[in-house]
Amino acid sequence: MCVAAVWLPAPSACHAGRGFARSVDVIATVSCITLDVAEPGGPMIKLFASDLDGTLFNAFHNVDRTILDAARAIVATGAHLVLATGRTVISARDLGFEDVPIEAVGSNGSIIRDGAGEIIKTFPLDPAELEDLMRSFPHVCFDCVAPEGSYITGTREDHEAGFRRDGLVRRIVMRGMRQRRGGGGERRFSQSMGEVLAHEICKVNCRVSDDGLERELKAYLAEHSDTLVNAPFNPVMFEITQVGVNKGASVAWLAEHLGYAESEVAVYGDGGNDLVMLERFEHAYATANGSDEAKRAAGTVIGPCYLHAVPRHMLRTLRRERGRVVIE
Structure with a gap:
């Protein structure tokens, strides 16, 4: 059973030597330790923001085990998962995410909640x-x-x-x-x-x-x-x-609130209320089932929502950037 998770900097040449081997021998006395090793070059993605229907959710517009497990894995690394939706979100738990602490940029960016469901920012109509x-x-x-x-x-x-x-x-x-x-x-x-x-x-x-x-x-x-x-x-x-209130602006506000640059954010969408968000961020992805406008705005198209393309892409991103290694 895993008992610890550690983030390490990118491995240097000395890690290939005996010193690194000895450190592995020491920590391997614990039953299992997961090491997240970041690759050099470019910022790590620390915040994943996704639309729900047609994007993060499955074909039935809800959360299933694959999505829930991915959410848990993302948060466990220290990254943030953000629901960027037109829906009114009071609690991510009510949407099926159980006890996973997930931020929400709801109502097309006009209401922002933290991982505990508390309101941290609103953008009301006049x-x-x-x-x-x-x-x-x-x-x-x-x-x-x-x-x-x-x-x-x-x-x-x-x-x-x-x-x-x-x-x-x-x-x-x-x-x-x-x-x-x-x-x-x-x-x-x-x-x-x-x-x-x-x-x-x-x-x-x-x-x-x-x-x-x-x-x-x-x-x-x-x-x-x-x-x-x-x-x-x-x-x-x-x-x-x-005017000026949209998912993109609010995801950017939340990233800054959490201390992250926009280059450390990845966004996912499929339709009309995602366009500004997809256009704004460097790391933007549209689902294959999305609109042509969303695909153009994102520039990169991944698979369809009904094949869990978004949670799978998030996990691949984490694995690529952090080089997950499990020591038994």
């Missing part, structure tokens, strides 16, 4: 901008996301009606995601404008079933592009945050 949006579209069911949960201006039926524009397969997938929805906090329907504005709203989601109303909302957002940005993972959705 209340005046939010009020104007709701007044301008009183018949749209807005899902207004705060750090503690979602406050929805319509009824549950209004909210579900927005999914009718999806194709059959997409509706089945989205229904499954909603049924397995974890970590999103409380959800309150039929909220008045005053009730919504009483909370720190960081992101607004909505689906519009009327083509004319959809065009009006897109035109409104285009007119307010100096204050609001729409970056949906699905073209039939709206995911609205304050």
Whole structure:
């Protein structure tokens, strides 16, 4: 059974001599020790940030044993695993990561949590901008996301009606995601404008079933592009945050908060709300099932999510950089 893990600098010429052999003899008296030896040249990746659906998660949009084991292995090396998602994440545990300490850049970068699930940074919408949006579209069911949960201006039926524009397969997938929805906090329907504005709203989601109303909302957002940005993972959705708020900027903020350079960050994504993140970082990877835009933004394409391409790539990166050696 492994009882210790040690990071060592890159091996020098003297390590091949008797001195290094003697040190191995000494530590090998313990049942098993894992040595992580860094390769020379270039910074090590210390923070792995990944989108969830279509990227880190499997084909069923959830965590399985392969993903969980990879998360444990990544964190065990001292590296950080960050969930960079449009979802509202209260706790990584609720998404299936059990007791693994994982940071979250949730709600398209507007809410950042540490490995214990505590909020360390928010980027809220301007209340005046939010009020104007709701007044301008009183018949749209807005899902207004705060750090503690979602406050929805319509009824549950209004909210579900927005999914009718999806194709059959997409509706089945989205229904499954909603049924397995974890970590999103409380959800309150039929909220008045005053009730919504009483909370720190960081992101607004909505689906519009009327083509004319959809065009009006897109035109409104285009007119307010100096204050609001729409970056949906699905073209039939709206995911609205304050301008300048996105996964890429928030992953960079978190890296700096943890003391890492952007060159020590690797990011993974597959779709529209990942583009800024994929374009920003040197070490960027898109899944094979991702959009053409995501692949161009990343520059490097790995395998599909349903073959666990992302967790496998993360582990390969760690092995390549740290030269894992197990001494029995």
